[in-house]
Amino acid sequence: DGGITQSPKYLFRKEGQNVTLSCEQNLNHDAMYWYRQDPGQGLRLIYYSQIVNDFQKGDIAEGYSVSREKKESFPLTVTSAQKNPTAFYLCASSIRAENTEAFFGQGTRLTVV
Amino acid sequence: AQSVAQPEDQVKVAEGNPLTVKCTYSVSGNPYLFWYVQYPNRGLQFLLKYITGDNLVKGSYGFEAEFNKSQTSFHLKKPSALVSDSALYFCAVRDMPTGRRALTFGSGTRLQVQP
Numbered sequence: 001d002g003g004i005t006q007s008p009k010y011l012f013r014k015e016g017q018n019v020t021l022s023c024e025q026n027l028n029h030d031a032m033y034w035y036r037q038d039p040g041q042g043l044r045l046i047y048y049s050q051i052v053n054d055f056q057k058g059d060i061a062e063g064y065s066v067s068r069e070k071k072e073s074f075p076l077t078v079t080s081a082q083k084n085p086t087a088f089y090l091c092a093s094s095i096r097a098e099n100t101e102a103f104f105g106q107g108t109r110l111t112v113v
Numbered sequence: 114a115q116s117v118a119q120p121e122d123q124v125k126v127a128e129g130n131p132l133t134v135k136c137t138y139s140v141s142g143n144p145y146l147f148w149y150v151q152y153p154n155r156g157l158q159f160l161l162k163y164i165t166g167d168n169l170v171k172g173s174y175g176f177e178a179e180f181n182k183s184q185t186s187f188h189l190k191k192p193s194a195l196v197s198d199s200a201l202y203f204c205a206v207r208d209m210p211t212g213r214r215a216l217t218f219g220s221g222t223r224l225q226v227q228p
Contacts, residue, residue, distance in 0.1 A: 098214065102159075106156045109154070
């Protein structure tokens with residue numbers, strides 16, 4: 001069954017801790033993306049990767065880090081430098097052609113306690 | 114830089130009536146435009162896209178969208194709304210060939226279809 005899997009669905013973090021969100025896809029897509037969703041602000045791009053071992057900062061990369069060591073995986077680490085990490089995080093993937101849509105995972109809701 | 118505006122935070126329509134969710138865009142080149150729908154606590158589902166050609170694009174679940182280059186708009190429409198259409202709708206753009214390869218999203222419009 002093809003798709004994008006994000007885990008966990010809910011995540012709680014204490015202030016000052018780093019936490020890593022998982023994103024795996026079996027669609028054989030080259031490109032992967034991380035977005036953050038806050039109420040009333042839509043989706044904002046954190047990082048994206050067009051190919052293995054390469055990634056670019058999006059609009060709100062500060063306090064986040066990523067890696068792209070494998071084609072199917074694009075984990076996102078929320079570091080203690082991110083001042084307001086509580087949000088809904090969405091991972092997506094697509095083929096590299098510019099006219100194609102992105103496919104989204106079901107999201108991870110991160111709450112800082 | 115590419116950007117998208119959804120001027121309405123919320124749209125309310127009665128079931129069976131036509132619906133329109135508005136979207137305007139700003140790009141430096143030619144736009145690729147997309148509509149997505151999101152149900153509570155879920156990811157986004159793709160509805161339709163405009164790449165080139167016919168200005169009226171048909172998509173999933175009876176939705177369609179009209180591309181208007183002179184007004185830089187890409188409004189989502191459906192002739193007869195269903196209660197099950199109630200959800201959050203996002204417009205997105207990719208500016209080609211010179212823009213960023215990732216999609217840029219609008220702030221979303223919450224559609225409420227009343228029985």
